[in-house]
Amino acid sequence: xxxxxxxxxxxxxxxxxxxxxxxxxxxxxxxxxxxxxxxxxxxxxxxxxxxxxxxxxxxxxxxxxxxxxxxxxxxxxxxxxxxxxxxxxxxxxxxxxxxxxxxxxxxxxxxxxxxxxxxxxxxxxxxxxxxxxxxxxxxxxxxxxxxxxxxxxxxxxxxxxxxxxxxxxxxxxxxxxxxxx
Amino acid sequence: xxxxxxxxxxxxxxxxxxxxxxxxxxxxxxxxxxxxxxxxxxxxxxxxxxxxxxxxxxxxxxxxxxxxxxxxxxxxxxxxxxxxxxxxxxxxxxxxxxxxxxxxxxxxxxxxxxxxxxxxxxxxxxxxxxxxxxxxxxxxxxxxxxxxxxxxxxxxxxxxxxxxxxxxxxxxxxxxxxxxxxxxxxxxxxxxxxxxxxxxxxxxxxxxxxxxxxxxxxxxxxxxxxxxxxxxxxxxxxxxxxxxxxxxxxxxxxxxxxxxxxxxxxxxxxxxxxxxxxxxxxxxxxxxxxxxxxxxxxxxxxxxxxxxxxxx
Numbered sequence: 499x500x501x502x503x504x505x506x507x508x509x510x511x512x513x514x515x516x517x518x519x520x521x522x523x524x525x526x527x528x529x530x531x532x533x534x535x536x537x538x539x540x541x542x543x544x545x546x547x548x549x550x551x552x553x554x555x556x557x558x559x560x561x562x563x564x565x566x567x568x569x570x571x572x573x574x575x576x577x578x579x580x581x582x583x584x585x586x587x588x589x590x591x592x593x594x595x596x597x598x599x600x601x602x603x604x605x606x607x608x609x610x611x612x613x614x615x616x617x618x619x620x621x622x623x624x625x626x627x628x629x630x631x632x633x634x635x636x637x638x639x640x641x642x643x644x645x646x647x648x649x650x651x652x653x654x655x656x657x658x659x660x661x662x663x664x665x666x667x668x669x670x671x672x673x674x675x676x677x678x679x
Numbered sequence: 680x681x682x683x684x685x686x687x688x689x690x691x692x693x694x695x696x697x698x699x700x701x702x703x704x705x706x707x708x709x710x711x712x713x714x715x716x717x718x719x720x721x722x723x724x725x726x727x728x729x730x731x732x733x734x735x736x737x738x739x740x741x742x743x744x745x746x747x748x749x750x751x752x753x754x755x756x757x758x759x760x761x762x763x764x765x766x767x768x769x770x771x772x773x774x775x776x777x778x779x780x781x782x783x784x785x786x787x788x789x790x791x792x793x794x795x796x797x798x799x800x801x802x803x804x805x806x807x808x809x810x811x812x813x814x815x816x817x818x819x820x821x822x823x824x825x826x827x828x829x830x831x832x833x834x835x836x837x838x839x840x841x842x843x844x845x846x847x848x849x850x851x852x853x854x855x856x857x858x859x860x861x862x863x864x865x866x867x868x869x870x871x872x873x874x875x876x877x878x879x880x881x882x883x884x885x886x887x888x889x890x891x892x893x894x895x896x897x898x899x900x901x902x903x904x905x906x907x908x909x910x911x912x913x914x915x916x917x918x919x920x921x922x923x924x925x926x927x928x929x930x931x932x933x934x935x936x937x938x939x940x941x942x943x944x945x946x947x948x949x950x951x952x953x954x955x956x957x958x959x960x961x962x963x964x965x966x967x968x969x970x971x972x973x974x975x976x977x978x979x980x981x982x983x984x985x986x987x988x989x990x991x
Contacts, residue, residue: 569708574983576988580701583708620717
């Protein structure tokens with residue numbers, strides 16, 4: 499197993515700031531927007547983006563939520579092992595609101611398909627958008643593309659793209675993990 | 680976390696502490712699901728479940744049916760009263776007939792202890808025991824444990840008194856087995872005629888005085904006196920039972936610390952507990968009912984997960 503760093507802390511920070519600016523361009527004061535982190539790893543991206551929006555861009559009262567998509571996945575009983583559900587926290591009505599799904603890595607698009615299905619349990623949003631920190635290009639199984647992307651990465655199926663966070667892993671970085679053959 | 684270690688839920692006896700933890704943790708997520716504006720998830724849409732009730736049940740059958748429907752499973756219901764069982768068909772034949780209609784899981788209540796176990800050895804479906812005679816009622820014990828964990832915060836070290844008709848109760852046995860596995864302290868309390876002699880071998884305290892029991896415990900699980908299972912008189916009269924073992928507000932008001940009162944239902948109001956207690960803030964009886972749906976969804980989800988689809 500070999501690991502290669504493709505984005506360092508500085509580059510990651512620039513990407514996060516750029517994503518915040520793009521969100522502000524489209525959502526203004528966020529009064530009719532809800533930012534929803536996809537569990538488990540989207541939660542961390544959500545936390546960082548909301549932190550930046552509040553501290554560096556003075557956007558206040560941002561409404562957020564966490565969505566777990568386990569029960570809406572399309573590979574139940576098709577993969578070995580256990581699918582562990584995570585906590586869902588949606589405290590706001592999503593009816594007629596602009597929902598932005600936030601995740602760390604967009605790969606096949608199947609999680610996002612499940613998220614679009616899952617969010618409808620809480621009402622009919624006016625609009626759904628997708629923000630992803632890393633977009634693994636040319637690897638989609640479904641016709642799904644991000645509205646906001648931090649960085650595009652070219653990778654092959656055997657590789658894994660992993661995002662590290664300072665408060666959890668000791669540093670901010672994005673790694674590509676390759677199995678050694 | 681890994682998958683369940685079992686392919687059927689026949690009794691608490693067969694579960695490990697990790698299995699129980701997994702079921703309770705998964706139920707927490709399902710409790711959130713059943714409180715959404717739209718309470719249905721598509722997870723079991725390719726699963727068909729037969730509910731076979733060879734014995735009367737209202738709340739357990741409803742709870743299972745709702746859990747199955749919330750998971751989008753297809754459901755067929757069968758009750759012994761209107762079936763060929765009356766015409767002399769055997770259990771295996773009845774179930775095989777139903778399974779030939781491509782049923783994946785069977786939820787069964789049966790008056791004979793071990794009926795679920797017997798069935799699991801003879802048919803190719805996941806079996807969930809919804810009560811087998813006076814033997815086990817695993818989903819009731821799981822929902823009771825879930826409710827205790829929700830009310831108190833933990834099972835480990837929590838003192839639970841199970842009060843009433845222990846000898847005829849499958850709820851009591853499953854509760855004792857589960858609570859012991861999860862590190863709770865358990866006491867059973869009731870008239871000597873209604874407490875089986877083997878109880879102390881399960882590592883539980885045996886008490887015959889209600890006052891002592893409620894002073895000791897954090898949670899009192901008040902069981903129903905099962906008149907329908909009593910072939911002889913186990914106590915002189917209902918009035919005497921009520922005087923000795925009926926939980927009243929006076930009992931609760933006199934305690935130094937508040938306790939949680941549970942009841943698996945259906946309640947005989949004015950016998951094992953008074954109406955006042957059943958409707959008081961101490962009672963979590965209706966929470967138990969809601970938690971029952973979430974816990975059964977977790978059990979069905981985790982058992983279905985083990986039935987992998989074969990490719991091709």
